[in-house]
Amino acid sequence: xxxxxxxxxxxxxxxxxxxxxxxxxxxxxxxxxxxxxxxxxxxxxxxxxxxxxxxxxxxxxxxxxxxxxxxxxxxxxxxxxxxxxxxxxxxxxxxxxxxxxxxxxxxxxxxxxxxxxxxxxxxxxxxxxxxxxxxxxxxxxxxxxxxxx
Amino acid sequence: xxxxxxxxxxxxxxxxxxxxxxxxxxxxxxxxxxxxxxxxxxxxxxxxxxxxxxxxxxxxxxxxxxxxxxxxxxxxxxxxxxxxxxxxxxxxxxxxxxxxxxxxxxxxxxxxxxxxxxxxxxxxxxxxxxxxxxxxxxxxxxxxxxxxxxxxxxxxxxxxxxxxxxxxxxxxxxxxxxxxxxxxxxxxxxxxxxxxxxxxxxxxxxxxxxxxxxxxxxxxxxxxxxxxxxxxxxxxxxxxxxxxxxxxxxxxxxxxxxxxxxxxxxxxxxxxxxxxxxxxxxxxxxxxxxxxxxxxxxxxxxxxxxxxxxxxxxxxxxxxxxxxxxxxxxxxxxxxxxxxxxxxxxxxxxxxxxxxxxxxxxxxxxxxxxxxxxxxxxxxxxxxxxxxxxxxxxxxxxxxxxxxxxxxxxxxxxxxxxxxxxxxxxxxxxxxxxxxxxxxxxxxxxxxxxxxxxxxxxxxxxxxxxxxxxxxxxxxxxxxxxxxxxxxxxxxxxxxxx
Numbered sequence: 289x290x291x292x293x294x295x296x297x298x299x300x301x302x303x304x305x306x307x308x309x310x311x312x313x314x315x316x317x318x319x320x321x322x323x324x325x326x327x328x329x330x331x332x333x334x335x336x337x338x339x340x341x342x343x344x345x346x347x348x349x350x351x352x353x354x355x356x357x358x359x360x361x362x363x364x365x366x367x368x369x370x371x372x373x374x375x376x377x378x379x380x381x382x383x384x385x386x387x388x389x390x391x392x393x394x395x396x397x398x399x400x401x402x403x404x405x406x407x408x409x410x411x412x413x414x415x416x417x418x419x420x421x422x423x424x425x426x427x428x429x430x431x432x433x434x435x436x437x
Numbered sequence: 438x439x440x441x442x443x444x445x446x447x448x449x450x451x452x453x454x455x456x457x458x459x460x461x462x463x464x465x466x467x468x469x470x471x472x473x474x475x476x477x478x479x480x481x482x483x484x485x486x487x488x489x490x491x492x493x494x495x496x497x498x499x500x501x502x503x504x505x506x507x508x509x510x511x512x513x514x515x516x517x518x519x520x521x522x523x524x525x526x527x528x529x530x531x532x533x534x535x536x537x538x539x540x541x542x543x544x545x546x547x548x549x550x551x552x553x554x555x556x557x558x559x560x561x562x563x564x565x566x567x568x569x570x571x572x573x574x575x576x577x578x579x580x581x582x583x584x585x586x587x588x589x590x591x592x593x594x595x596x597x598x599x600x601x602x603x604x605x606x607x608x609x610x611x612x613x614x615x616x617x618x619x620x621x622x623x624x625x626x627x628x629x630x631x632x633x634x635x636x637x638x639x640x641x642x643x644x645x646x647x648x649x650x651x652x653x654x655x656x657x658x659x660x661x662x663x664x665x666x667x668x669x670x671x672x673x674x675x676x677x678x679x680x681x682x683x684x685x686x687x688x689x690x691x692x693x694x695x696x697x698x699x700x701x702x703x704x705x706x707x708x709x710x711x712x713x714x715x716x717x718x719x720x721x722x723x724x725x726x727x728x729x730x731x732x733x734x735x736x737x738x739x740x741x742x743x744x745x746x747x748x749x750x751x752x753x754x755x756x757x758x759x760x761x762x763x764x765x766x767x768x769x770x771x772x773x774x775x776x777x778x779x780x781x782x783x784x785x786x787x788x789x790x791x792x793x794x795x796x797x798x799x800x801x802x803x804x805x806x807x808x809x810x811x812x813x814x815x816x817x818x819x820x821x822x823x824x825x826x827x828x829x830x831x832x833x834x835x836x837x838x839x840x841x842x843x844x845x846x847x848x849x850x851x852x853x854x855x856x857x858x859x860x861x862x863x864x865x866x867x868x869x870x871x872x873x874x875x876x877x878x879x880x881x882x883x884x885x886x887x888x889x890x891x892x893x894x895x896x897x898x899x900x901x902x903x904x905x906x907x908x909x910x911x912x913x914x915x916x917x918x919x920x921x922x923x924x925x926x927x928x929x930x931x932x933x934x935x
Contacts, residue, residue, distance in 0.1 A: 293866050301605055308612055311627065319624040322884045323615045326608055334603040340601070352865050362657030364859065366650075366833055367615040370850045371790075373837060382834045388832040393660050404827050412834065420485060422842045 290350040291341050298338030305330030320369030361392050383409055441563065444792030447492055448800065451765040456496035461804045464504020468520045469512060470828065472822060475521065475930045476503040476647045477832075479734050479767045483641050483774065483933060484839045491775040492793045498771055499797040502764055502803070506707060506744045507551035507809050514543045514621070523707030523743035524894045526715040530728060530735030542677065548809040549682075550689060554744030555802025558700060562748040562755075565701075569756035570784045579892065579901045582886035583910035585879040589761035591702070591873060597869035600921040606868050610876020611883070613638060620881075621888055633848055640770055642840050642849045643856045647870050649836050650857020653829055688718050692738045696745020701752050702761065714742025715896070733868055742841035744805075748798040755783065755791060758882065758911035763871045766878050768794075794912030894910045 309327030312320045353359045365388060372381040386405035387398075395401060416422045447453065467478045478501050486494030487812030514531035527547060533541035552766040589611070593603035615629045617637030628634040666700070692714035718738035719728045728735050747764075754765035758778075772778075777787060784791050840853045860870050887901065894900035902908050 290866070297602075297866050297868070301609070303682065304609075305612075308627070315619075315624050315626055317621040317622060317624075318888055319619040319626065323612060323626060323886070326612045326615070330605065330608045330612060333601060333608060336601055337605065349837075349864075352862070353658070354655075355660065358658045358660050359654055362829060365815050366653075367854060369833065370837065373841070373850060374719070374847045378838065382830075382837070385830045385833060386827075389833075390656075390824075390826040393657060393662075393826045393829070395662050395824060395826045404823075408834075412838065416838055416842075417679075419587055421489075422485070422563055422838070423845060424838065424841060 291344055291347045293352065294341035294344075295338050297308065298334045298336070300342060301334030303334070305332070307314070342399055358393060362389065365389050365392060374425045375428060377429065377431075378424040379409060379413065379428060380427055381425075382412070416426045438793045440567070440788050441796060444796050446790050447789050448496070448793045448796045451905055452490055453496040453797065454791070457500045457801050457804060458495040458808070459792075460500025461504040461801050461808050462500075464501040464506075464801075465508035465511075465805075465809055466504075466820060466898075467501065468505035468508020468510075468524075470520065472646075473520075473828075473832070474652065475502050476767070477652060478505065478891055479764060480641065480645045480648050481835050483767060483771055484645075484843045486663070486771065487843070491772070491777065491790055492773050495768070495790070495794040496777065496797045496801075497795065498764075498768055499801045500899045502747055503551075503555045503744065503798070503801040503805060506555070506747060507548060507740065507805050508549035509743075510551065510736075510740055511544065515540055520706075521701060523711055523746075524739070524855070525708060526646060526739035526742075527736055528644065529715065530732050531739075532680055532729070533729070533731035534733065534736065539731065541885035545823075546685070546733050546736045547740040548805060551744040551809065552687070552802050552805040554693055554696055554741035554748055555805060556750035556799060558697055558745040559738060559799035561697045561700075561794065562751055562798060566752050566756050566791075567784060567793065573757055577904070578886040579904055579907040580752060580910060582890060582901065583713065583907050583914060584759055585883035585886065587910055587914045587917065588753070588757075588761070589875050589879055589883075590914050592761070592875050593869075593872040594917060595702075596871050597867060599867050600925060602866075604870055606751045606863070606870070607872035607876045610725045610873035611880040612876075613643070613873070614877045614880025615884070621885065624689075626648055633846065638666070638852060639849060640874070641774075641843055642727075642852050643877065644767070644770070644874055645836050646853035646856030647860035647873065649832060650854070651864050651870075653832050653836075654857075654861050656825050656901035657829045661827055664822040664848045665798045675890040681733065685734065686735045687721070687754050688734050691717055691721065692741035694743040695747045697749040699742075699841050700746040700749025700761070706745040711739040711743040714738040714745075714764050744802070747796070748802075751794075751798065755794070760875060760878065766874055769878060785891040789878045794918050809895070854929045887918040 305327045307327070309324045309331065312324035312327055314320070315323070365385065369381055369385045370376050377386075383405055386408060387401055391398070416424065444898040448625060464475065464478070465693045467473045467475065479498055482497055482501065483494075484647060486497065506523055510526030510527045510531065512518045512520045513524040513527040514535050517523045517528045517532040519528055531543045531547065534540065589607045590604065594600040595603070615639070616634060618625055618635050625635060649749055695714045697711040699713060715735055715738045718734050719725045720729065722732075722734060750761045750765045751768060754760045754769055756767065760766035760769050772783070777783060777790065836853065840849050841847075843849060864870060890900055891898065902911055
């Protein structure tokens with residue numbers, strides 16, 4: 289057991305449970321009872337995890353993230369990608385992700401990455417846009433060319 | 438019998454047949470790539486099946502599930518890296534066999550054992566599923582409430598190493614399941630004034646985030662820049678000794694039985710089935726010391742056991758509407774996506790669909806024989822030459838496209854991202870993710886059942902405990918929760934004394 293992690297986890301769940309139970313008091317009739325019971329139960333279980341961690345005599349130190357730099361790089365780039373998918377368009381944002389993320393993680397073979405990106409994006413286009421005809425966020429570049437024409 | 442012959446004619450039509458072949462191949466590939474798992478693959482696939490025929494969608498689920506369970510054996514044997522958690526036990530004897538130059542033989546045994554386990558499991562599903570569905574015709578709202586709670590409690594305490602955290606995760610899932618408009622009163626709950634939350638959080642969006650993002654982040658953490666060399670993936674053919682295959686039959690029979698038994702239990706997964714089957718084979722052997730040193734029986738037991746768990750885990754899901762594991766939960770989601778209500782009535786209202794899915798579980802297991810052979814294995818093993826860092830953005834893109842096409846809402850991408858980051862942290866602090874998903878699925882059923890039961894009894898809560906079946910289920914639920922906690926406390930007390 290990692291004492292600090294478990295104390296924080298228990299407190300977080302307990303706070304979450306109390307907040308949910310409190311919000312449920314504002315709901316009319318029977319629709320509030322069920323989430324209120326669940327909220328209180330969650331708070332109770334969170335409290336139990338915290339108390340158990342505080343009372344524990346052993347503390348097994350365990351890193352929350354094994355490779356923080358790589359994890360943060362991947363999480364930040366994933367967040368930027370999600371933010372750019374709609375304004376840039378799905379294919380443009382995805383193509384940039386295919387090149388940027390491996391490079392940010394230390395991959396130094398740009399031609400290899402480019403070939404994999406081109407093949408993968410072509411497959412995605414064939415499957416999702418041609419075969420399944422799924423509507424995806426429109427390409428900003430195409431819109432620019434379209435309005436210029 | 439007519440139930441299955443009707444279903445078979447539909448299953449053998451062009452759409453489902455092509456889907457089964459394609460998905461089984463895809464499943465083997467997914468299993469072969471460490472870091473990818475069947476849950477992630479099926480979660481990514483489900484949003485794309487909205488517009489498909491349900492039998493085609495379920496054919497893809499069956500193919501990926503069975504195929505990936507075998508595919509996990511490829512890196513387990515060649516590299517001692519389990520492709521899926523269920524193939525950990527395969528590494529014990531698979532890798533030593535490869536080390537002795539018998540990799541091709543080990544892969545062939547894994548392929549046959551996976552197919553046999555899958556076939557046995559599908560037969561169990563086809564015989565036991567309809568029988569169990571008939572029993573549930575006697576169930577009322579009180580019984581359904583307890584079945585839902587029992588399912589969640591079992592999964593909560595059995596997955597993961599800490600029963601308290603497991604139950605906590607299940608309660609969190611139940612609470613998330615209450616978000617949106619309450620069907621019975623019309624009250625909006627936990628919507629924070631956001632109209633997009635009125636329908637609650639989309640299960641598939643949360644599921645893709647919880648199950649696909651943590652492995653992607655873990656792949657990024659490993660920062661694999663090279664992939665494998667051609668020399669590491671070279672296979673040489675070693676012929677079987679006379680009687681060697683016949684000697685595996687008792688192991689296959691034993692492992693199939695164990696896998697089916699484990700599959701029916703909620704919460705226990707393919708990894709437990711594989712370990713139990715491996716231990717049983719070792720205990721039954723005349724030479725237990727040869728296990729762990731390249732005994733083909735070890736590979737056969739582990740692979741047969743983990744595939745025998747697959748279809749069996751669908752027995753409670755299809756007949757009771759209670760998923761025993763996350764893949765079963767995904768199958769239930771696939772059914773609800775197509776407007777079908779899982780449970781006993783499904784057998785009467787959609788016999789072709791239920792029977793068809795069972796046949797698909799059987800046929801995709803048979804397909805492993807044909808598609809998972811040496812040639813396919815050689816081809817799929819080559820994908821391991823791809824550096825892991827190139828897989829990271831590829832999976833992220835598949836996640837985004839899968840989530841976006843569900844509702845066409847950018848906000849779902851953010852929900853997926855938040856769920857994924859939360860899932861990554863929760864896994865690190867030993868909070869299992871499966872109970873959260875099962876809570877989200879079973880929560881509405883539990884709430885509606887308990888409120889209906891109270892309406893029928895005019896507010897008398899004893900109705901939930903006085904009917905014989907509901908009382909038995911309530912006691913079983915209590916035992917499932919209390920027993921592991923009691924055992925953990927006793928173990929801790931003994932450790933402190935020592």
